[in-house]
Amino acid sequence: MNTESPVIDYRLSVKSQSQHLFEVTMTVPDLDSESVTVCLPAWIPGSYMIRDFARNIITFEASTSDGEFLEVSKLDKQSWKITTSGRAFTLSYTVYAFDLSVRSAFINDEFAFCNGTSVFLAVKGHEQLPCRLQIIPPTHLSLWHVETSMPVDNIRESDACYLSKDYDELIDHPIFIGRCSRASFMVGDVEFVLLFSGSTQVDVSKISTDLVPICEHHLKLFSRPYPMQRYVFMTLLSDSGYGGLEHRSSTALLYPRFDLPLTGEPVRNSDTYTAFLSLCSHELFHTxxxxxxxxxxxxxxxxxxxxxxxxxxxxxxxxxxxxxxxxxxxxxxxxxxxxxxxxxxxxxxxxxxxxxxxxxxxxxxxxxxxxxxxxxxxxxxxxxxxxxxxxxxxxxxxxxxxxxxxxxxxxxxxxxxxxxxxxxxxxxxxxxxxxxxxxxxxxxxxxxxxxxxxxxxxxxxxxxxxxxxxxxxxxxxxxKDDKGGTPPASAPHRHQLGASVKNAEAGVTVLQVREGLAACQAGIQINDRLVAFNGYVVNDALLQRLLDACQQSHAQVTVIREGRLLNLELPILSSREDVCYLTISNPDAFKQWLGRP
Missing domain, CATH: 1.10.390.10 (Neutral Protease Domain 2)
Incomplete structure (x- = not known):
């Protein structure tokens, strides 16, 4: 990288945990132009939805090195024009960060997390310039750790400084600042870093052991040259969230903390833990x-x-x-x-x-x-x-x-x-x-x-x-919780409602109606409250029990819809055989396909 060319400097710090604010300062050199336009992405690669990240920018001001404030004009929802008169300038702005997801930015009492697409403005027309970043962790929180896969600026390594060859690279490395548990392991000559936010006693050693052969598989499949020398699995632990988003040398993950193995627990591979390993495999493959x-x-x-x-x-x-x-x-x-x-x-x-x-x-x-x-x-x-x-x-x-x-x-x-x-x-x-x-x-x-x-x-x-x-x-x-994949273990439902429901104070609320099945034919709609089946008030379990026991071709169901009481005729239809499971008829052929000994 030619560091003699102009460099755009960024400085990122946590301004307020309680108000969920990042503070960003951005120093732009003289670009020999009367005005400069800066903008923030509207979406993040890998997540195909317009999210309008600029809506979270709260304050915004531009000034020269001697303190003179510059004229700022907002051009659209995500772009600003700064009248510079050919001078270098510094932008100072704050970003509201309270979206606990892998796509945006978030701050709470345990950690701060962000994607560059949420916090770093681009200088329009100069995205190819090198970008230098300094991350400032809160000085009063000594246990807060900084982690990112962004290349380190070796000149200022001790100051948590990083250097990207251009804006695209700057925004393709998520940033974590906070309390965490952390471990690393080597696969060949690639270092893999595991990070879990907060202080939950996740069994990082077991997870590392289980990830090694997964990482080996992907590296071997594509062979050298490897696209990264260091890779970070950055996991934000939450109560119930889920997600993953790929980056060039890392992934940001969101996962329920107690769906992972904890230190000191007996070794076991639950379905939720298997799902986590699959998520890690998925995001690493995206590299x-x-x-x-x-x-x-x-x-x-x-x-x-x-x-x-x-x-x-x-x-x-x-x-x-x-x-x-x-x-x-x-x-x-x-x-x-x-x-x-x-x-x-x-x-x-x-x-x-x-x-x-x-x-x-x-x-x-x-x-x-x-x-x-x-x-x-x-x-x-x-x-x-x-x-x-x-x-x-x-x-x-x-x-x-x-x-x-x-x-x-x-x-x-x-x-x-x-x-x-x-x-x-x-x-x-x-x-x-x-x-x-x-x-x-x-x-x-x-x-x-x-x-x-x-x-x-x-x-x-x-x-x-x-x-x-x-x-x-x-x-x-x-x-209702039958996801398939296994042979029958108990008697199946004889009859099928064809709708997803959840218990309400009285009856059940309809969440989803499947096309062509009984509920659809009866005219049941999403958000209806189904309160009775053939005159009996139901919950979800009783509804299925009465449905299975019904001997007639039709039943009367009572629903409440937008304050109106309706009686509908529900056809009694046999359950469809739409749950799939696979069985092994030739173990040797299957093992050969898997490539297992």
């Missing part, structure tokens, strides 16, 4: 597949407005396949547990009527307005490019093996994508998967992609899973 291999429109995206692509099924979908299968390949979970997770994903997809209306290519393109802005009817109208995209990836692996006599796998496709698009970050086109399979391996998969990616057909896994010793099975739902 290659999203942060380097990416759609061409995302190489230099306009962060002030939506950027559309049909390809999110490739990026989030393929990653959703690799996050879980990596755990099985690495021996962190059993092959049977992996099949349970696949069965749950298939169940979720089967119970989504929207898969028959929207393709995953359309879902990718409409992520900004549909996937990221879901309402209670979303399951009837859209499909998840994460969920179906992961099933498409599994199907593609099986199809490639079948059409190549087991010589070509999805791993080979990922390695070509890394070689041809990731190393140079050249950007992929919409047809990249078909093009790679055809040009590199001589396999035409156009028919497959047309039907399951650009069309709305289901992935025909039942025809291919037998190749790896697996059988697909379906059964009715066994209870």
């Amino acid at each position: 290659w597949h999203v942060k380097r291999i990416k759609p061409s429109v995302m190489i230099k995206p306009d962060l002030s407005a939506e950027v559309y692509t049909d390809q999110l099924w490739i990026y989030e979908g393929f990653t959703s396949f690799y996050d879980d299968v990596t755990l099985a390949r690495a021996g962190v979970i059993s092959g049977e547990k992996y099949l349970e997770l696949v069965g749950q994903n298939l169940t979720r997809l089967q119970q989504t009527a929207g898969r028959n209306k929207q393709s995953v290519a359309e879902s990718s393109f409409d992520a900004w307005t549909k996937f990221y802005k879901q309402d209670a009817s979303a399951t009837n109208n859209i499909v998840s490019y994460y969920n179906k995209g992961g099933i498409i990836a599994l199907g593609l692996d099986l199809l490639l093996r079948r059409r190549s006599n087991n010589e070509v796998t999805l791993d080979n496709v990922m390695q070509i994508l890394w070689r041809d698009y990731g190393l140079e970050q050249s950007g992929t086109q919409d047809n990249v998967i078909a093009e790679v399979c055809n040009s590199e391996f001589g396999i035409d998969i156009t028919d497959y992609l047309q039907s399951v990616v650009y069309g709305t057909e289901d992935v025909p896994l039942q025809h291919w899973l037998s190749d790896i010793g697996i059988e697909m099975n379906f059964r009715p739902r066994q209870g």
Whole structure:
């Protein structure tokens, strides 16, 4: 990096914990211009929704080095013009930070966290200039630690100073300041850092041990050169939150603190802990597949407005396949547990009527307005490019093996994508998967992609899973918490309401109505309070019990809707067999597919 070129200096500090305020000062050198425009992104890469981060800027002023205040004009919701008359200047502004998520900024009594897209203004037209950052932790809180994957400014290393080659790099390293538990481990010559916010006694040693083979898998799959020398798993612990967002050398995670193993507990791998390891696997995989291999429109995206692509099924979908299968390949979970997770994903997809209306290519393109802005009817109208995209990836692996006599796998496709698009970050086109399979391996998969990616057909896994010793099975739902993935353990529901409900003070509140099922046919609507079934006041358990015991073709249900009492006729319909589980018919073939001894 040529540090003799002009550098934009930033200084970040916690101004107020109780008021959740960051203070930022930004020193801009003389850029030989009468005025300078600064702006803040409206969205953060990896999360496809306009969030208007600039709305959290509270105070804003600009001055010269001798204290003269400069004229500031606001141009739009996220841009300001500073009249500089060709002089260097300093901006001082405060940012409200109280969004406990991986996308924005947050301050409480335990820690402060931010993404650069929420706090660092860009100098428009000069985003290529190096950016130097100094982070100032609260001086009265001696236990507060500073962590980021941003490159250290070796000249001022002791002062928590960092140097980025340009603005894009500055905003691609989340920042943590606060109390935490922390550990690190090496995989090859890459250092991995684990950080958990606050003082919860999370078993960092166990988590480190379990992450080692996951990290090894990803590094081995893509091989050298590695895109990072140091990687940070930055986890914000909360009561119930969940999320993950990828960055070039780190990930920001949000996870319920007591869903993780605690120091001193007996060793056990709960489903919630497995989900955490899968989340870590998912976000680490993005280091290659999203942060380097990416759609061409995302190489230099306009962060002030939506950027559309049909390809999110490739990026989030393929990653959703690799996050879980990596755990099985690495021996962190059993092959049977992996099949349970696949069965749950298939169940979720089967119970989504929207898969028959929207393709995953359309879902990718409409992520900004549909996937990221879901309402209670979303399951009837859209499909998840994460969920179906992961099933498409599994199907593609099986199809490639079948059409190549087991010589070509999805791993080979990922390695070509890394070689041809990731190393140079050249950007992929919409047809990249078909093009790679055809040009590199001589396999035409156009028919497959047309039907399951650009069309709305289901992935025909039942025809291919037998190749790896697996059988697909379906059964009715066994209870409201039945996620699928396992064989029947008890009697299933005989009859299906076709709506999600929760207990209310009297009766149940309808949260979701599934298209075409009994509740929909009866005219039950979202937010109705269903108070009685055939004259009996119900709760959720009694409602299902009466529904299963009903011997008639119809029942009378009473609902309250916007203050009106309505009596509706509910058809009694047999439960659909839309819960999926997978069984092993050939253990050797399945182990060979997983790559397990």
